[in-house]
Each structure stands twice: as C-alpha cells, then as structure tokens.
Amino acid sequence: MKFLFDWLPVICFFVAYKIAGGNEEAAQHFINTYMSGVVSGGSVTADQSPIVLATVIGILATVGQIGWLKLRKQKVTGTLWVTLVLFTVFGGLTIYLHDEVFIKWKLSILYWAFAVGLLVSDWLFKKNLMRQSMQEIIQLPDQIWSRLNMAWVIFFAIMGALNWYLAFVLFKxxxxxxxxxxxxGVTGIMFVFIIGQTVYLSRHMKDQA
Known part of the structure; x- marks a missing residue:
C-alpha cells in the first residue's frame, strides 16, 4: 500500500494523460471551459490538452498526499515537499503556457536536486541523509552508509540525465x-536499483549479527 501511496501522483498523471489522450476534444472542452483563467490565451489546442490535464491531476494528487499525511498527523518528508514545489512550479508553467517542455524538465531537476541534497548534506553538514532515514531499520558500518549515500547520489544524477536524453533527444x-x-521505465529502474541495494546491504547486515 505504501508503494501505491508514494507513486500516486505518477499513477494519476499517467491515467489522466491516457484518458485525455483518447478523448482529446472532450479534454480540450473541459480545459477551455473550466480552466481558461489559468492558461495563456484562455484556451488550449486538442493536442495540448492531455499533458495540461495530466499535469493538473498530478499536482492535485501530490497536494492530496500531503493533505492526507497532515490529516493523519504523520510526517511529511522533505522529499515530498521538494516534489510538490517543483511539480507546482514547472507544472504550473506547463499549464499556463500549455507547453510540455517544463513538465519534462521537472523530472530531471527533481532527480538532480535529490543528488545535490544528499551530496551537500554529507560533505558540508556531515549528515548522511540515507543513514538518518534508514538507521532505525538496519544497522550498518559507517563506511557502508557512506557508500549507500554516494550510490543514491550517482543514481539520481544518472536518472536526471537519462530523463533529459529521452525527453529531449530520443523521444523528442x-x-x-x-x-x-x-x-x-522509471519505476522499473528504481525497482532494480533497490533490489540490488538490498542484496548488497544484506551481506553487511549479516556481518553485524
């Protein structure tokens, strides 16, 4: 259930895009009728409507995530706040200018922001964010925590570059x-990376026994 909750905005974005893509005229009519005040020129073309509507739904789903956590008095992670800010800024530009370029950039910038955040926290503030988020679950040697943190830095940096390449070169x-x-694609790559990480960490967790 947590996996579905964490990926709710992605799922909502995908479903909205596919539904709107199969009903472009209806999506265009909805946007031009009910959202004319938030789009440049007051209207969008039929082919622009799927990405605009999907972006709106994605932002609302992220807001809904935070609202649900607040309602249940649970902690809202910094990651989720950063996601909401970037989604709102770049998604807002896509909605207003009805231009898909901004929402495509959002994913790369989000990953690079995570990479920089992990790196800066570790090097400048001597805080290993991966350790802080996982140390209550597993115990690892200091060296392994450092490797884990750097592994995620590299992973996020690569994912940001991969998204840029696919969005603006291969799938332009x-x-x-x-x-x-x-x-x-992102879900599959993330899953494989986490499985590999789990296998690697399990060797060191056994050493701790």
Whole structure:
C-alpha cells in the first residue's frame, strides 16, 4: 500500500494523460471551459490538452498526499515537499503556457536536486541523509552508509540525465513515449536499483549479527 501511496501522483498523471489522450476534444472542452483563467490565451489546442490535464491531476494528487499525511498527523518528508514545489512550479508553467517542455524538465531537476541534497548534506553538514532515514531499520558500518549515500547520489544524477536524453533527444516530439518511460521505465529502474541495494546491504547486515 505504501508503494501505491508514494507513486500516486505518477499513477494519476499517467491515467489522466491516457484518458485525455483518447478523448482529446472532450479534454480540450473541459480545459477551455473550466480552466481558461489559468492558461495563456484562455484556451488550449486538442493536442495540448492531455499533458495540461495530466499535469493538473498530478499536482492535485501530490497536494492530496500531503493533505492526507497532515490529516493523519504523520510526517511529511522533505522529499515530498521538494516534489510538490517543483511539480507546482514547472507544472504550473506547463499549464499556463500549455507547453510540455517544463513538465519534462521537472523530472530531471527533481532527480538532480535529490543528488545535490544528499551530496551537500554529507560533505558540508556531515549528515548522511540515507543513514538518518534508514538507521532505525538496519544497522550498518559507517563506511557502508557512506557508500549507500554516494550510490543514491550517482543514481539520481544518472536518472536526471537519462530523463533529459529521452525527453529531449530520443523521444523528442513524442510525449506519449516519454510518459510511458516516466511511468514504467522509471519505476522499473528504481525497482532494480533497490533490489540490488538490498542484496548488497544484506551481506553487511549479516556481518553485524
């Protein structure tokens, strides 16, 4: 359930994009009728409507996540706040200018922000954020915590570059292919990385026994 909750905005974005993409005229009518005040010129074209509507739904889903956590008096992580800010800023630009470029950039900037955050916290403030988030679950040697933190720095840096390449080079002009990558490609790569991380850490957790 936590996995579905964490990925709720991505799922909502994908579903909204696909539904709107299959009903472009209806999506265009909805946006031009009910959202004319938040889009430049007061209207969008039919082909622009899927990404605009999906972006709106994605932002609302992220707001809903935070609202749900607040309602249940649970902690809202810094990661989720950063995601909301970037989603709102870059998604807002996509909505207002009905230009998909901004929402595509958002994913790369989000990953690079995570990479910089992990690196700066470790090097300048001597705070290993991966350790802080996981030390109540597992116990590892200091050296392994440092490796884990750096592994995530590299992972996020690569994912940001990969998204940029796919969005603006390989899939340039093919938003549908990018949305599929954003939903399934990113999820698959993340899953494989976490499995590899778990296998690696399990060796050191055994050493701790």
């Amino acid at each position: 002009g093919d938003t549908d292919a990018w949305v599929n990558f954003k939903t399934f």
